[in-house]
Amino acid sequence: MKKVYIETYGCQMNVADTEVVFSILGAEGFGRTEDIAQADVIMANTCSVRDNAEQRIWGRIEQFNFHRKNRPGVVVGILGCMAERLGEALLESGKVDIVAGPDAYRSLPRLIAAASQGHPQADVLLSREETYGDIAPVRLDKNGVSAFISIMRGCNNVCSYCVVPYTRGAERSRDWKTIVREACRCAADGYKEITLLGQNVDSYRYEDLDFAGLLARVAEAVPALRIRFSTSNPQDISDAVLETMASHANICRHIHLPVQSGSDRMLEKMRRRYTRAWYLERVAKIRSLMPDCAITTDVIAGFCSETEEDHRDTLSLFEEVGFDAAFMFYYSERPGTLAARKYPDDVDLPTKTRRLEEIIAVQNRLSLESNRRDLGKTFQVLVEGPSKRNPDELCGRNSQNKMCVWPDTAHKAGDLVDVTVLSCTQATLRCELA
Numbered sequence: 001m002k003k004v005y006i007e008t009y010g011c012q013m014n015v016a017d018t019e020v021v022f023s024i025l026g027a028e029g030f031g032r033t034e035d036i037a038q039a040d041v042i043m044a045n046t047c048s049v050r051d052n053a054e055q056r057i058w059g060r061i062e063q064f065n066f067h068r069k070n071r072p073g074v075v076v077g078i079l080g081c082m083a084e085r086l087g088e089a090l091l092e093s094g095k096v097d098i099v100a101g102p103d104a105y106r107s108l109p110r111l112i113a114a115a116s117q118g119h120p121q122a123d124v125l126l127s128r129e130e131t132y133g134d135i136a137p138v139r140l141d142k143n144g145v146s147a148f149i150s151i152m153r154g155c156n157n158v159c160s161y162c163v164v165p166y167t168r169g170a171e172r173s174r175d176w177k178t179i180v181r182e183a184c185r186c187a188a189d190g191y192k193e194i195t196l197l198g199q200n201v202d203s204y205r206y207e208d209l210d211f212a213g214l215l216a217r218v219a220e221a222v223p224a225l226r227i228r229f230s231t232s233n234p235q236d237i238s239d240a241v242l243e244t245m246a247s248h249a250n251i252c253r254h255i256h257l258p259v260q261s262g263s264d265r266m267l268e269k270m271r272r273r274y275t276r277a278w279y280l281e282r283v284a285k286i287r288s289l290m291p292d293c294a295i296t297t298d299v300i301a302g303f304c305s306e307t308e309e310d311h312r313d314t315l316s317l318f319e320e321v322g323f324d325a326a327f328m329f330y331y332s333e334r335p336g337t338l339a340a341r342k343y344p345d346d347v348d349l350p351t352k353t354r355r356l357e358e359i360i361a362v363q364n365r366l367s368l369e370s371n372r373r374d375l376g377k378t379f380q381v382l383v384e385g386p387s388k389r390n391p392d393e394l395c396g397r398n399s400q401n402k403m404c405v406w407p408d409t410a411h412k413a414g415d416l417v418d419v420t421v422l423s424c425t426q427a428t429l430r431c432e433l434a
């Protein structure tokens with residue numbers, strides 16, 4: 001039996017896709033290995049969202065070639081967004097035997113067979129229909145607690161900085177019946193939490209069912225499971241979605257709501273279809289319906305022509321919202337995007353990094369303040385497993401997605417336990433059993 005090894009980079013959608021790939025290959029008799037030295041097929045499921053993500057993959061391709069040279073017959077494959085973006089050019093490097101874009105995974109058995117015969121192959125056709133809706137993913141979560149369910153693919157938004165619409169193609173939603181079926185399957189298999197995934201979950205639509213409707217159906221189909229979802233787009237997150245969350249106790253109190261910038265001038269240039277005021281109104285609405293809901297975000301520092309004033313708008317927006325956590329990046333120009341074609345990447349690197357550090361400093365303080373507000377509170381936490389540092393401690397997340405750690409030798413992964421917060425850092429709540 002041929003063994004396949006896959007490293008996964010990038011977002012959660014790639015993790016979900018790797019699970020689909022293992023399923024497709026498993027059906028054709030391929031086994032899975034976590035030991036690269038045992039693998040007949042070595043692949044990376046890649047990300048193109050920033051240049052450093054791609055640079056890292058080139059480093060890995062060099063490593064993969066060490067195995068490819070030492071063990072004749074080993075084939076190296078690149079999957080995912082970088083495969084889509086670079087296509088045949090990856091084959092021309094001579095270091096890669098298989099290139100498969102995000103909609104081409106059903107071709108992998110054929111591509112691997114050809115590559116094993118010495119014929120490098122690429123398939124980067126994007127599809128308008130492919131959702132892999134019929135495929136039962138091979139779950140990779142080691143604890144068997146939390147599962148990803150992809151509810152849509154692609155993106156129709158064309159934010160000017162973003163490569164995703166080019167690497168993932170047009171937006172399409174998966175048949176809700178296959179989503180509900182997969183959720184029920186997760187429950188039957190002992191999973192305790194599912195995360196519904198899409199680049200813009202609020203624009204989910206299958207026949208006449210929108211995201212609020214889907215969320216309600218899933219939450220009601222698996223009442224014992226926690227439901228999470230990502231990513232919400234500020235322009236699309238509807239009152240109906242918020243009301244559905246508020247009326248279902250098993251939908252977690254956390255919304256990831258990427259803002260990207262606090263400056264209206266930047267937002268317009270980024271082609272985000274909302275303003276600072278709109279964003280703040282959505283935050284106010286979330287908090288009025290669910291006062292205990294965590295709000296996290298993504299932000300880009302140093303986008304084209306960003307001034308100090310624009311940057312201060314971002315800092316002040318962070319203060320105004322008081323995010324619970326954030327993913328923070330500096331702008332990385334991506335070839336082929338609207339911004340790359342239209343706007344010079346004119347904020348120099350020292351300025352970009354300085355602005356990013358200023359945002360990080362503010363957010364570190366906000367994260368700590370957010371955690372301090374939880375001191376003394378009791379939360380229900382889903383146990384993920386032993387904490388990293390101490391085998392006599394368990395860790396897990398509360399509904400707000402905050403990481404909790406507490407001394408405990410009585411419970412195990414998958415249990416729901418109540419803990420009370422005793423102290424905190426900006427990253428963790430230290431607790432005791434309630």
Ligand code: SAH
Nearest residue numbers: 161162199231258298299300329330331332
């Ligand atoms: N669909 C999600 C974002 C997916 S990409 C949304 O619209 O919110 C994840 C994050 O990467 C983005 O939110 C953005 O903050 C960041 N990002 C995307 N393109 C980038 C670029 N060219 N440079 C730096 N960061 C980028």
Ligand code: SF4
Nearest residue numbers: 155157158159162164
């Ligand atoms: Fe990229 Fe914008 Fe689509 Fe998000 S919504 S994936 S940032 S184009």
Ligand code: F3S
Nearest residue numbers: 010011047048049081
């Ligand atoms: Fe990266 Fe592709 Fe996800 S570019 S962020 S892996 S959709």
